[in-house]
Amino acid sequence: xLIQNPADFRSSEVTEExxxxxxxxxxxxxxxIGAATVAGASLPDLVAGVTPxxxxxxxxxxxxxxxxxxxxxxxxxxxxxxxxxxxxxxFVTKPWTISVEGLVEKPATYDVDELIFPYTHEERVYRLRCxxxxxxVIPWLGFSLSNWIDRFRPTNQARYVEFTTLxxxxxxxxxRRSVLDWPYVEGLRLDEAMHPLTxxxxxxxxxxxxxxxGAPVRLIMPWKYGFKSIKSIVKIRFTDRQPTTSWNLAAPxxxxxxxxxxxxxxxxxxxxxxxxxxxxFRRRKTLPFNGYGDEIAHLYQGxxxxxxx
Amino acid sequence: xxxRLGQLLVVGLGLAPLTWLAIRALRGDLGVDPxxxxxxxxxxxxxxxxxxxxxxxxxxxxxxxxxxxxHRRTVGLTAFGYSVFHFTCFVWLDQWFVWADIVAEIAExxxxxxxxxxxLLLIPLAVTSTNGMVRxxxxxxxxxxxxLVYLAGVGGVMHYWWAVKADTRVPLVYGVIxxxxxxxxxIPKRRRSPVRSSxxxxxxxxx
Numbered sequence: 206x207l208i209q210n211p212a213d214f215r216s217s218e219v220t221e222e223x224x225x226x227x228x229x230x231x232x233x234x235x236x237x238i239g240a241a242t243v244a245g246a247s248l249p250d251l252v253a254g255v256t257p258x259x260x261x262x263x264x265x266x267x268x269x270x271x272x273x274x275x276x277x278x279x280x281x282x283x284x285x286x287x288x289x290x291x292x293x294x295x296f297v298t299k300p301w302t303i304s305v306e307g308l309v310e311k312p313a314t315y316d317v318d319e320l321i322f323p324y325t326h327e328e329r330v331y332r333l334r335c336x337x338x339x340x341x342v343i344p345w346l347g348f349s350l351s352n353w354i355d356r357f358r359p360t361n362q363a364r365y366v367e368f369t370t371l372x373x374x375x376x377x378x379x380x381r382r383s384v385l386d387w388p389y390v391e392g393l394r395l396d397e398a399m400h401p402l403t404x405x406x407x408x409x410x411x412x413x414x415x416x417x418x419g420a421p422v423r424l425i426m427p428w429k430y431g432f433k434s435i436k437s438i439v440k441i442r443f444t445d446r447q448p449t450t451s452w453n454l455a456a457p458x459x460x461x462x463x464x465x466x467x468x469x470x471x472x473x474x475x476x477x478x479x480x481x482x483x484x485x486f487r488r489r490k491t492l493p494f495n496g497y498g499d500e501i502a503h504l505y506q507g508x509x510x511x512x513x514x
Numbered sequence: 515x516x517x518r519l520g521q522l523l524v525v526g527l528g529l530a531p532l533t534w535l536a537i538r539a540l541r542g543d544l545g546v547d548p549x550x551x552x553x554x555x556x557x558x559x560x561x562x563x564x565x566x567x568x569x570x571x572x573x574x575x576x577x578x579x580x581x582x583x584x585h586r587r588t589v590g591l592t593a594f595g596y597s598v599f600h601f602t603c604f605v606w607l608d609q610w611f612v613w614a615d616i617v618a619e620i621a622e623x624x625x626x627x628x629x630x631x632x633x634l635l636l637i638p639l640a641v642t643s644t645n646g647m648v649r650x651x652x653x654x655x656x657x658x659x660x661x662l663v664y665l666a667g668v669g670g671v672m673h674y675w676w677a678v679k680a681d682t683r684v685p686l687v688y689g690v691i692x693x694x695x696x697x698x699x700x701i702p703k704r705r706r707s708p709v710r711s712s713x714x715x716x717x718x719x720x721x
Contacts, residue, residue, distance in 0.1 A: 275546060276546035280680070280681075284680070284681035286545075286546070286547075339547060339550075384680050455680060456680075473623075474625060474676065474677075475623065476615070476618075476619065483546055483547060486607065487610055488608075488609075488610070
């Protein structure tokens with residue numbers, strides 16, 4: 206239930222977050238009295254086609270759309286926070302394929318539509334904590350990655366999943382310089398990947414994902430630092446050993462493979478105990494696992510989180 | 515250009531980035547993370563004015579721009595002003611005067627330690643920048659003290675280098691400029707016939 210033309214609206218047309226929240230309240234009401242879902246491409250229709258599933262409730266204010274789509278770390282389009290919004294405008298995300306490789310029963314290359322349309326897109330409001338010490342609250346649109354993994358059928362040997370971002374220096378000016386070892390690679394342990402919180406994201410604020418946010422598909426693991434949530438995915442590979450991931454490779458003492466949000470383990474150059482919520486001035490306390498410990502902490506039981514940071 | 519007008523121009527240029535920031539702040543145009551913007555912009559201008567300060571002596575010696583020397587103090591004080599602004603951003607907007615955290619950050623993060631040390635280095639230079647202090651210290655001791663500015667330049671570039679996550683391009687440019695400016699000081703002075711400028715009488719014109 207996605208409209209196909211991501212650039213075809215101005216940010217001024219996007220619903221202000223207050224109105225957006227009202228609409229969600231309305232939608233829940235509408236769902237309650239059994240209102241039919243309407244097919245179509247306008248915003249209310251699009252949102253009506255979504256199953257609301259707020260991740261953290263409405264007590265935390267959503268970060269404005271302009272900030273979510275104007276302040277991004279997406280080094281493929283430049284290292285400045287405003288570079289991605291500036292440079293990703295003409296990024297071509299259609300056609301787009303994702304190849305599934307490694308320890309799976311049937312390696313295959315899928316058109317992205319085949320991987321997006323069959324699934325119900327839920328609205329998931331999650332906190333996003335960047336390793337740099339700032340955070341946002343974002344209404345994503347997507348579904349659990351486990352849907353895909355069930356479909357890909359990894360073999361018994363598969364223990365990790367590796368994800369790769371597109372490599373295309375023509376379109377991604379940031380890749381013309383070796384700030385990182387391109388292409389960008391991230392990875393998860395299979396049990397992390399199967400956890401329902403691990404989300405395939407196809408939209409934000411009821412809209413298709415803007416290019417600067419990782420169109421056409423990205424991941425969100427809300428309990429991990431943002432750099433784990435890989436954008437513009439073209440390859441998914443199942444392996445039996447821990448993948449070499451980009452930031453971990455660039456600075457192993459600063460960015461771990463797990464990168465679970467942890468106020469007790471500082472980045473060598475700054476404290477992770479507090480964070481600045483975008484839109485607020487005073488820092489607030491950072492929560493273990495970014496506040497998702499109840500759901501996720503059991504995955505790491507018995508692990509030394511200082512060592513496996 | 516008259517001396518007065520030149521002085522006014524230098525002060526005006528020094529205040530321009532601050533004025534521009536104030537305008538942006540009033541328009542609510544400091545970006546998604548205003549604290550980060552203020553910290554970065556104030557740090558950038560500290561380093562830029564520090565490098566300009568360090569460029570004045572070589573410019574006067576090798577390019578014959580002797581008249582610039584009299585503005586060196588103003589530019590140096592401008593750099594100091596922006597460094598205080600930068601530190602204020604850290605203590606106030608970033609840490610909200612939680613002194614335990616501030617002390618811990620300065621003590622535990624080497625790049626912040628270096629940044630803080632750089633600020634401390636600039637304080638005696640700013641304090642002794644008046645004509646009266648030059649007289650009191652004597653030209654020789656004053657010059658020796660003010661060589662600390664070289665260390666401040668190195669500290670400033672290191673602090674910046676360490677602050678960035680992966681893209682060291684801009685700190686590298688600053689580092690190269692600093693290296694050139696410092697090396698220029700090792701080029702022996704040419705013997706010159708006495709010039710009309712007042713440099714011989716003004717200890718601040720030396721070095």
